[in-house]
Amino acid sequence: MAGPIKAKFVEKEHAIVDGVDISGHWNRMFEQRVITEYTPELIEKIADLPNAESFANCYQCAKCVAVCPVDVVGNYGPRKLYRYAQTGMDLTEAPELWLCTTCANCLRVCPKEVNMVKIMPAAREEAILQGKFVPAELQQAFENTAKSGNPLGQPQRKRDAWIQSAGVPVPIIKDLGRKVSVLWYVGSYPSYHPRGIDAAAAAARIFNALGIDFAILGKEEKDDADSQRLAGEKGLFEMMTEQNIETFNKYEWDEMVVTGPHELNAFKNVYPKYGFERPVVHYSTFLARYLDQLKPLLKHSVKKKITYHDPCYLGRHNGEYEAPRKLLEAIPGVELVEMQRNRENGYCCGGGGGGMWMDSFTAKHTTMRLSEKRAMEAASTGANVLAVACPFEVSRFTDAVKSTGNEHVDVLDILELLDRSMRGEQ
């Protein structure tokens, strides 16, 4: 029979699954291998939730941990969540529930297609519906979205107040009273956040210079709420979706251009389930079509060494890696350098999946912010501009370059860089 048992918690000499003894020959090693049995309840609790079935697929290969942005600044990763559930952690009650940014890098490498982009929202929704702990800042963002139509809690009637800073006409589709070729969905942060407004104003000037027939929704525009959905508030997302689809369908337009990748993801990938299937593109994809007309407008040299951060929801989630780079390369004087983690393996800024509204909570469970890690990576390339294409990122990285002592790196949206080249330093 078997030799001496090595540790006290060794459970079994034989493992029999579906009538087949899988224990192996006793002398396959010097001693009998350790066979441990776990109770699957806490794994099943998650895998039984609608859309979270793939949680049970994990076979612990740990490829996900190697690419998980949260593990770089902490102790995390989908494989670990499975292991923790195996050893007694109820994910719906653990702080780990709120750390995932749904960046989808794990899904890219997972051989078993364990999809955290679906699992985490389902587990979070369960926690919210059961009245479990929800980070206070996130609650605030949910409440603001429900009350004011945007997570910042700004008044709806000021949604188009940013127009004044554009210095060019920004038509409102309701006032225009006719069909337009482009409906530009501006987004909450470009409408209200001071640094977001800079990008919105730049976009307005670029669209005008290119002679694009566009209009915005103005005071009728409301948040896409995709990040709120990923943070677990599906009911809120559905309410906003119903309102938005009604607004979008009120007017005649050929194509929608969005400033933000999260809006792109919502309108292009999720809204079809709710009956909205119309063409939606990110501004980078849209403007890349106009490169020939755009290039002669880019008169002023922007002598900067620029590194570009791929937004997770533009890159991994929607496959757009080249258009932003083409736009940056079109600017005279620009030297484009890459960070080590780029394109498909781009590092997450920490803002996705509701992370935008959980910074203080996340800080308690990580060694530094994801945005700070990324700001340091950007600085290490020797770049003096970190170019972004997502409205969450400008404010995140502007804080991060300051807090990591890299203030010499300017954080600018591609729109702002194009605008600078068009008009010269203002």
Place this chain on the structure above:
Amino acid sequence: MNIVVAIKHIPSIADDLPVKGNNVDFDSVDFVLNECDEHSIEQAVLVKEAVGGTVTVIGVDMIGELDNALHLALAKGADKAVKITGDDPAADSHMQAKWLAEAIKGMGANIVFAGVQASNDLDGQIGPMIAAYLDMPYIGGVSSVEATGDSATVNKEFAGGVGAKYSVSMPLVAGVQVCVKPPRYAPMSKVRQMAQTATIEKVAPSGDSSSGLVFKKMAPPVVTGHAEMIEGSSKEVAKKIVELLKSKGLA
């Protein structure tokens, strides 16, 4: 336990407060639930969860938009919702207290909760006046309530971080400053379910009262000074701060 929560809908200060004539321009401002009332609702639901009973939330409908606040309260655990069809956005807290007291009178409440004050007028009179009209004791500045049988243990906060524990006989009116726990989050799916299924009882306003105050003029505060940003290295900044403090006679 029969618990009643009197709430107040007030103009939002997220926006610049628009002025029309000698009062707020009520047509161009959003109305929100007063913050102390959010705590008040939570405290009421916690008491119900501890000892059983029903929570009735009641408020004056100032501009015809109180339903949203009532649906939210129902989603957070309240059982019944009542609105007093005031339809007067300028009704002051004395007027509202009278209407509320008249509506609450027949409800047989063991505890009436009210936010200790509202951020629009900082008047703090709704709770005490309801108590006076209903001939109940009032305790304000409340930060926790535990009800047992026909009395309640109430924590009251005083200035300077001092607190006291009171044993109060019921019925009583409690002016909640802050709940013992942060108000819970109501998932939107629950709120929408309430909006579709719940019935809100309507009550006509009854009685008359006034604070006696007359608004002569209302204007946004005038900006008189700006913050001065001190530039330079941390040593330079520290030096300038010391100089500044010395010049003001503070160091």
